[in-house]
Structure formats: C-alpha cells, structure tokens
Amino acid sequence: MRSVFREDHNMFRDQARRFIEREIAPYLPEWEKQGIVPKDIWLKAGEMGLLCSTVPEEYGGSGGDFGHSAVMIEELARVNATAVGFTTHSEIVAPYIVAYGSEEQKLKWLPKMVSGETIGVIAMSEPGIGSDLRSMRTQVRRDGDEYVVSGQKTFITNGGNADLVVTATKLDPTSKELTLVCVETDRQGFSRGRLLEKIGLKGQDTAELFFDEVRVPVSNRLGEENLGFKYLTHQLAWERLIIALRAAQSIETLLEETIEYTRERKVFGKPVFDFQNTRFKLAEVKAQATMLRAFVDSCLERVMRSDLPADVAAMAKLMGSELQGKLLDELLQLHGGYGFMSEYKIGRAWVDARVARIYGGTSEIMKEIISRNL
Ligand SMILES: Cc1cc2nc3c(=O)[nH]c(=O)nc-3n(C[C@H](O)[C@H](O)[C@H](O)COP(=O)(O)OP(=O)(O)OC[C@H]3O[C@@H](n4cnc5c(N)ncnc54)[C@H](O)[C@@H]3O)c2cc1C
Incomplete structure (x- = not known):
C-alpha cells in the first residue's frame, strides 16, 4: 500500500500494465535487435492515453499529475522497458513545451505528442560536452524572422525516431547562456547520424543529430532568448x-x-x-x-x-x-x-x-x- 497514489492513479496503473504487458513486453527482444522501437507503438500508446499524461486537456492531454507520470515510469521499469523512450518524450519534452511554450506552439505540437504522431526529444549533449552543459557549442543566429542553427548533438534518446528536437543552442559562443530552439526534423539542413551502438538499453534509439544551417521561424524559440539554462534546470x-x-x-x-x-x-x-x-x-x-x-x-x-x-x-x-x-x-x-x-x-x-x-x-x-x- 503506497499512500502517495490515489484511486485514479491505481486505475491508470491497471490500464498501463495491461497495455505494456500486451503490446511492449513480448516485443522487447525484437526491438533490441533492431536498436529502435517502431513508431507504431507510439501511436498505440497515444491512442490508449498513455503518452504525455500531464498535458492539459485543452492541448489534447488528460491533465494528469506527477502521480500518473510515476505510474507509467514504474510500469515500464517493471518489465525493464526503459529502452522504450516514452518517458523522455512524455515527461521531459512535453513539460518543457507546457511550461515555456507559446499558445501557438502548444496548440501546434502538444496534441500530436499526446497522440504519438510527433516524437519529441531534448538535445543538449554534444561530442565535446555533457556534464558541463554551459560550455556547449551549437550556435544559433538570428536572420530576420528566422533563426539559423548550426552544430552537432550526440547521445540523443529517440533521436532516430524524432520529429521535434528541443535544441539547446547559444546566440553568443563566448557567453554561458543558452537558448532553446525547437527544430522539426523535416527542416532542410537537419540530419541524423547512425544509431549509436550501446552496451545496454539496446532497444532505445540513441542518435547523433546534425544541424547544418537549419532555418526555423523565430516563433520556434521556446521561452526567451538566453534563458534556456534556467528552463533546463527548472x-x-x-x-x-x-x-x-x-x-x-x-x-x-x-x-x-x-x-x-x-x-x-x-x-x-x-x-x-x-x-x-x-x-x-x-x-x-x-x-x-x-x-x-x-x-x-x-x-x-x-x-x-x-x-x-x-x-x-x-x-x-x-x-x-x-x-x-x-x-x-x-x-x-x-x-x-x-x-x-x-x-x-x-x-x-x-x-x-x-x-x-x-x-x-x-x-x-x-x-x-x-x-x-x-
Ligand atoms: C543512453 C544515453 C542516453 C542519453 N540521452 C540524452 C538525451 O536524450 N539528451 C541529451 O542531451 N543527452 C543525453 N545523454 C547524455 C548524458 O546526459 C551525458 O552522457 C551525461 O550528462 C554525462 O556527460 P558526458 O557523457 O559528456 O560525460 P563527461 O561530462 O565527459 O564526464 C566524464 C566523467 O567526468 C566526471 N565529471 C564531470 N564533471 C565533473 C565534476 N565537476 N566533478 C567530478 N567529476 C566530474 C563525470 O562524472 C564522468 O565520470 C544520454 C546518454 C546516454 C548514455
């Protein structure tokens, strides 16, 4: 008996467990061999209301709380399915957009993230930096109504399947301040490297991402310029x-x-x-x-x-x-x-x-x- 959970959490757990046991657990060995989880499973989970459970109802979510999130995290861990990268998408990327996105961004991206049509990732790490995030080098410059992003990210969870990349960038390479820019993966100049071969979490697609002068509208910036580090740490x-x-x-x-x-x-x-x-x-x-x-x-x-x-x-x-x-x-x-x-x-x-x-x-x-x- 865990007092932290309410009855609605327990009901959500039953639903999540049934889905994970039926649709995920039996396929894990196959996905491990492929090094990636098929997009299809994202759509199925979305249909069952299992993605992005804290997204408010006005953006297509079920308006749940951290208790619902915890249920989903635990149920995936119960069958050792952490490699299925739902958590990064639902619990890290979607909450950034809920917290810092404009109304336009929320309406555009969140409903499709909830349904599993759009897979969101967070790209901070680079080949040269991980722990020391403020030293990252991916650059962004403003050109009229657009931002132009150039750089490289690595170790990105769900990078192979990604549709939307919340990218940590710098406007001024000499500064320590970061700016978060959302890059859709069908933009010209964006490309993915190979899926990285790992010793574990083999079903999770972990990829390198390349940004070669990728242009996005200024409206793709998440929150304010130079406040990205604050958002990431929040x-x-x-x-x-x-x-x-x-x-x-x-x-x-x-x-x-x-x-x-x-x-x-x-x-x-x-x-x-x-x-x-x-x-x-x-x-x-x-x-x-x-x-x-x-x-x-x-x-x-x-x-x-x-x-x-x-x-x-x-x-x-x-x-x-x-x-x-x-x-x-x-x-x-x-x-x-x-x-x-x-x-x-x-x-x-x-x-x-x-x-x-x-x-x-x-x-x-x-x-x-x-x-x-x-
Ligand atoms: C499977 C996987 C998935 C990942 N997914 C993502 C993702 O989705 N998005 C993303 O942006 N990143 C992701 N990462 C990157 C991850 O966050 C970094 O690997 C991690 O932050 C460590 O950075 P690093 O690998 O550059 O190690 P380094 O920073 O190079 O660290 C090397 C060693 O130095 C130590 N060290 C560093 N600084 C200090 C210090 N101040 N004091 C003492 N020791 C120190 C570290 O603890 C470590 O032991 C992922 C990584 C993996 C392996």
Whole structure:
C-alpha cells in the first residue's frame, strides 16, 4: 500500500500494465535487435492515453499529475522497458513545451505528442560536452524572422525516431547562456547520424543529430532568448526523480524474480534459496529496497506539491542509481551462469541499469549538487 497514489492513479496503473504487458513486453527482444522501437507503438500508446499524461486537456492531454507520470515510469521499469523512450518524450519534452511554450506552439505540437504522431526529444549533449552543459557549442543566429542553427548533438534518446528536437543552442559562443530552439526534423539542413551502438538499453534509439544551417521561424524559440539554462534546470529535480523511481521499481521487481528463481533452482540437493547466504543476501536487498522506496515516495509526494529541492532530488538519483547497480549485481550473482544469459531478465536489467549512474547527470555531479548545501 503506497499512500502517495490515489484511486485514479491505481486505475491508470491497471490500464498501463495491461497495455505494456500486451503490446511492449513480448516485443522487447525484437526491438533490441533492431536498436529502435517502431513508431507504431507510439501511436498505440497515444491512442490508449498513455503518452504525455500531464498535458492539459485543452492541448489534447488528460491533465494528469506527477502521480500518473510515476505510474507509467514504474510500469515500464517493471518489465525493464526503459529502452522504450516514452518517458523522455512524455515527461521531459512535453513539460518543457507546457511550461515555456507559446499558445501557438502548444496548440501546434502538444496534441500530436499526446497522440504519438510527433516524437519529441531534448538535445543538449554534444561530442565535446555533457556534464558541463554551459560550455556547449551549437550556435544559433538570428536572420530576420528566422533563426539559423548550426552544430552537432550526440547521445540523443529517440533521436532516430524524432520529429521535434528541443535544441539547446547559444546566440553568443563566448557567453554561458543558452537558448532553446525547437527544430522539426523535416527542416532542410537537419540530419541524423547512425544509431549509436550501446552496451545496454539496446532497444532505445540513441542518435547523433546534425544541424547544418537549419532555418526555423523565430516563433520556434521556446521561452526567451538566453534563458534556456534556467528552463533546463527548472525541470531537473523531476527528471532526476524519474531515474530514482525506475531504480526502486527495478530492484523490487528483480528481487521478486530472484526469490522465485532461487526457490526453484536446486544445487547440492536443495533450493539455492535455502542456503543462508542466499537468504541473507535477499534480506539485505529487501531492506535496502524498502528504504529506497520510502525515500523515493516521499520525494514523489514533494514533487506533487511542487516542493522537491534540487539537492534532495539529487540524493534520490544518486542513491537510487547506485543501489540499483549494486543490488542488481547481487541478484545476478544468485542466478549463477543463467544470470549472464540474455534470456534471463536479471542480466538485461543489470546491464541496462548501468547508464542510470551516467545520464540525467552523473553520480559525481549529483554529489557536487548535494555538497553545495552541506
Ligand atoms: C543512453 C544515453 C542516453 C542519453 N540521452 C540524452 C538525451 O536524450 N539528451 C541529451 O542531451 N543527452 C543525453 N545523454 C547524455 C548524458 O546526459 C551525458 O552522457 C551525461 O550528462 C554525462 O556527460 P558526458 O557523457 O559528456 O560525460 P563527461 O561530462 O565527459 O564526464 C566524464 C566523467 O567526468 C566526471 N565529471 C564531470 N564533471 C565533473 C565534476 N565537476 N566533478 C567530478 N567529476 C566530474 C563525470 O562524472 C564522468 O565520470 C544520454 C546518454 C546516454 C548514455
């Protein structure tokens, strides 16, 4: 029983779970081989009202809150489907447009993002920079009623499928200030590089994007000039909590799975579960998972009250992702050789979890943020 959720959240969870079990989980291995999720699944999820759940009704959404978002994030994590990049689209890109978009932009882009016709991505990282965002180099210059964007982005989640790229740019290369410009991917001068080959999250298309003098109308700017960094950081507490929510769910799911596996697997004539080492390991995981859940739920309650401080969100991201790495490793060990086989959930979850300590701000950056308030 988790007090953070209401009845409408629980009903939404039933709907999300049914959809994910039927339409996503069985196809994950196939999508992993292809390195990309078909666009079709976006349309199906959109039809079921599972994308962009916090978008207000006047823009085609269902006007949900962070509780609905958390449900969807957890349900995807439950079947280890983080590679299906709905979360970046629904929980990061759409909220930027809701928060900072003009009425015209909201009416133009949000309904199609809700339906899955338009896939939105956020492009900040470049080959030369990731953590040090303010040093990025992608440039924008104004030419009459247009902006001209030039530069290169990398590691962009859903980059291969993207239709709309919220692009972090600089008007003045010597300044630290950023300007967010929305670039439709059918604009001349925009191109995608290859899908990047990764060690995990193999079904997620992660791409390089190139901007060669791409012209967009000035009305494609999101918010004001030079305030992009402020906009990007405003949402960061929630973005970091997303990773903690996934971690808590992933640990709980894999713990259940490992309890079942060790009860069935017999070694030296008895179930692996019966060795004291196994039960102690599982008990340790359970205790840590329970503590993580309590903390993450308290953060979720705070974010729902618009009261989640940046350092607390950083603690959730740091501890969630670090624990996920450590505990999934322990659970994998209890599977023996089968833990190393792709067909077992634990192996895939273990490798997919590695990136949680890197993206959304690395563990080291989380420690920087936390230490500023000591
Ligand atoms: C699968 C995947 C998906 C991604 N999706 C997106 C996306 O959709 N959009 C997007 O814009 N980006 C995305 N990224 C990029 C991601 O946000 C960056 O990889 C991340 O921010 C780290 O940046 P970097 O890779 O340049 O590492 P670097 O910044 O080069 O860091 C290298 C090392 O230095 C450490 N370090 C850096 N600064 C400090 C410091 N001040 N103190 C101590 N140590 C430090 C880091 O912690 C790290 O260990 C994605 C990355 C991956 C792997």
